[in-house]
Amino acid sequence: MSEARLLLRRGCELVAGLVVAALVGALSLTAIDALSLPEPSWLPQALGATVAAGLVALAGWLLLRGGRRGRDSRRGTGERGLWFLGTAGPAFLASSHLGLLLGGTPHYLFGLGGDQLNRVAYVTRFADSPALSDPFYADAAPFYPPQWFWVGGRLAALAGVEAWEFYKPYAIVTMAVAGAIAFVAWRWLVPTRLAVLFGLLTAVVGGHTNAYEPYSWILICLLPQVVVATFLLCARAAARSRDPGSGRPTWPLVVTIGVYLGWAALAYTLIAGVAALLVALVVVVNIWRHRADRRIVAALIAHLAATAGISMLLALVFWHRFLLAVLGGAETEASVANDFAPEIGSRWPLPMFEVSAAGLLCLIGLVWVVVTVWPGGAGRLTGRASASLGARIGSREADRRGVDDDKDNDDDEATHSPGWPLPTPDRGLVLAQALGLMVLAVFGWYALSGLRAVTGSTLLPFRMIPVITLALALAGVTGSLALARWALATSPAHSRGRAAAVAVVVAGLAAIQMVQHVSEEDSRFAAAARETPAAPTEVLEAIDEMTPGREPSDLVVLTSVPTVYAYRPYFTFQAPAQAYATPAGRYTARTDEIRAWASEASPRELADAMDSGPFRGPDVMVFSRESSRSWVVPVAINEMPLARNNSREEIRFTPEVFEDPEVFDVREVGSRVVVVVRR
Numbered sequence: 001m002s003e004a005r006l007l008l009r010r011g012c013e014l015v016a017g018l019v020v021a022a023l024v025g026a027l028s029l030t031a032i033d034a035l036s037l038p039e040p041s042w043l044p045q046a047l048g049a050t051v052a053a054g055l056v057a058l059a060g061w062l063l064l065r066g067g068r069r070g071r072d073s074r075r076g077t078g079e080r081g082l083w084f085l086g087t088a089g090p091a092f093l094a095s096s097h098l099g100l101l102l103g104g105t106p107h108y109l110f111g112l113g114g115d116q117l118n119r120v121a122y123v124t125r126f127a128d129s130p131a132l133s134d135p136f137y138a139d140a141a142p143f144y145p146p147q148w149f150w151v152g153g154r155l156a157a158l159a160g161v162e163a164w165e166f167y168k169p170y171a172i173v174t175m176a177v178a179g180a181i182a183f184v185a186w187r188w189l190v191p192t193r194l195a196v197l198f199g200l201l202t203a204v205v206g207g208h209t210n211a212y213e214p215y216s217w218i219l220i221c222l223l224p225q226v227v228v229a230t231f232l233l234c235a236r237a238a239a240r241s242r243d244p245g246s247g248r249p250t251w252p253l254v255v256t257i258g259v260y261l262g263w264a265a266l267a268y269t270l271i272a273g274v275a276a277l278l279v280a281l282v283v284v285v286n287i288w289r290h291r292a293d294r295r296i297v298a299a300l301i302a303h304l305a306a307t308a309g310i311s312m313l314l315a316l317v318f319w320h321r322f323l324l325a326v327l328g329g330a331e332t333e334a335s336v337a338n339d340f341a342p343e344i345g346s347r348w349p350l351p352m353f354e355v356s357a358a359g360l361l362c363l364i365g366l367v368w369v370v371v372t373v374w375p376g377g378a379g380r381l382t383g384r385a386s387a388s389l390g391a392r393i394g395s396r397e398a399d400r401r402g403v404d405d406d407k408d409n410d411d412d413e414a415t416h417s418p419g420w421p422l423p424t425p426d427r428g429l430v431l432a433q434a435l436g437l438m439v440l441a442v443f444g445w446y447a448l449s450g451l452r453a454v455t456g457s458t459l460l461p462f463r464m465i466p467v468i469t470l471a472l473a474l475a476g477v478t479g480s481l482a483l484a485r486w487a488l489a490t491s492p493a494h495s496r497g498r499a500a501a502v503a504v505v506v507a508g509l510a511a512i513q514m515v516q517h518v519s520e521e522d523s524r525f526a527a528a529a530r531e532t533p534a535a536p537t538e539v540l541e542a543i544d545e546m547t548p549g550r551e552p553s554d555l556v557v558l559t560s561v562p563t564v565y566a567y568r569p570y571f572t573f574q575a576p577a578q579a580y581a582t583p584a585g586r587y588t589a590r591t592d593e594i595r596a597w598a599s600e601a602s603p604r605e606l607a608d609a610m611d612s613g614p615f616r617g618p619d620v621m622v623f624s625r626e627s628s629r630s631w632v633v634p635v636a637i638n639e640m641p642l643a644r645n646n647s648r649e650e651i652r653f654t655p656e657v658f659e660d661p662e663v664f665d666v667r668e669v670g671s672r673v674v675v676v677v678r679r
Helices: 003-035 043-066 080-100 117-128 147-159 163-187 191-210 213-218 223-242 253-268 269-289 294-327 359-372 378-383 396-401 410-415 425-455 461-490 493-515 520-530 537-545 587-598 601-614
Strands: 557-559 620-627 630-638 646-653 662-667 672-677
Touching: 003 080, 003 253, 043 191, 043 493, 080 163, 080 191, 080 213, 080 223, 080 520, 117 253, 117 359, 117 410, 147 163, 147 213, 147 253, 147 537, 163 223, 163 396, 163 461, 191 396, 191 461, 191 493, 213 253, 213 461, 223 253, 223 269, 223 425, 253 269, 253 294, 269 294, 269 461, 359 425, 359 461, 359 493, 425 461, 425 662, 461 493, 493 620, 493 672, 537 620, 537 662, 537 672, 587 630, 587 646, 620 646
Parallel strands: 557 620
Antiparallel strands: 620 630, 620 672, 630 646, 662 672
């Protein structure tokens, strides 16, 4: 099979896995909603634990049957069965976990509070129009990558569902899809049964560590595979530099890695930066190893440049507007997002020392990585033999053995301990190197962030907790299998059956403990989702009635009720918080502008001030009525890196400055006042 056809086939397989996972996730949510379990109660958790135990038992049985393939193909689980388990299993695991956790509320974790308001507003923006724009400002270049939100908005529009209501199932299905596509990508790199375990584990780790940010998890779940692929790319490039006629082409890996990095730049800037750093580190390490051979060094640099070129072209699909604005002289302010410094980011992540099955798995993973990668370790002795990694990967002998071949790793299993879903020694070494490098990179990121603390800012290191947890957990699965194989091989023949039974039971119970776990943070966020106030219907209806003939996206609104942006695609004069505002929006200057308006003495002066300012003035203003003499609009004042993050400044307007019906249309709505500027 040609490389182009292989790449196309793998792309189709990835899409197929995505479709299967999305269908399983949607069906799971539909079934959970039909149950109508009482809330709040512990019944959803009880059902979730039982479902988790059943899925673990089913998956374990199918995987153990898969081990029979070499002995009794009629009784074993075939490749198609394993593929379906690898795509549908993680999807069901993630969707049932979050679906039961969020039963009884139409909102996702944390409702419309904090970050979620910004995210739902972004989806609402793109449900109204596919045009790339900022979620809040009508007259500023967007800064926050839109890819995940754009897809969600367009799907919501296609389905005819309100964006705020679509957000919850979209986020849950995203988490369901993550484990499935992780399995598909792992299947190209490791034996299929090991890929199934990796996919299921990815779903569990994502549900525990990153459910609050599904749009970052869809990238993180593929990050280990990208690092492994970069190691393979470097080895293949080195082999072809020595002998241009040997090995397999490198361009499929260049395209794959470049597309991933470009996609990451369109979806999550921080993850894109970390992924680019990891790819560059792999190339630098290989350049150092081959520093004596200029041909190999030149080839590695050329491949890195090609990968960067592909990713940059994709990234410019979104980033060109902000770059052109800056190059064109547009005024901007510094982004304050990196100043966020929560308590969890103040200490290094050490998941391997948590007292839980997940902690034990991460500890085993750390030991396995060190033993496999460390010079003179067991992995080197058994894995590399007498030849170097570069000579092995990409050689004709490797092609003949089936390393990275077109057979979906069938030969990998056949050549390495029948019945054990472990990669070949060469591929195991690459896997350990990749996961170990990810762990070191996260610790390095924490170290740099700690040093940057002296400047009053951070590198948002807590966002790396899912990365290190996933890397160590994946290593832990491989290390546990290797440990179990060693234990059985060294046990007396008459006790091997009992030892195997003990290993299976302990592993199954540990898996159940991991799967049924719900983090304290997610429990709090689920409670907050159920407590989310209802939509401000009266305010929304008043705005609709007072602005006839105008679409919501035609209006700029300054409001004391920021949740309106989740329900209508209004633009806003001021974002809900500075951390969510594009630097081109000049949050601080806009706050000063609102303060200046509050000091105007007459309706005409106020209207002139709003029209003559540096920003497009509001068409609608929604105030909280504090008293008959004071109408208030609150503005968030950034105080990061302080622990409380933001404070609220209440800017007060006197009702007299709106008492001109030729300039302002005023309507009292409960405790709110809606003012429409007549232009």
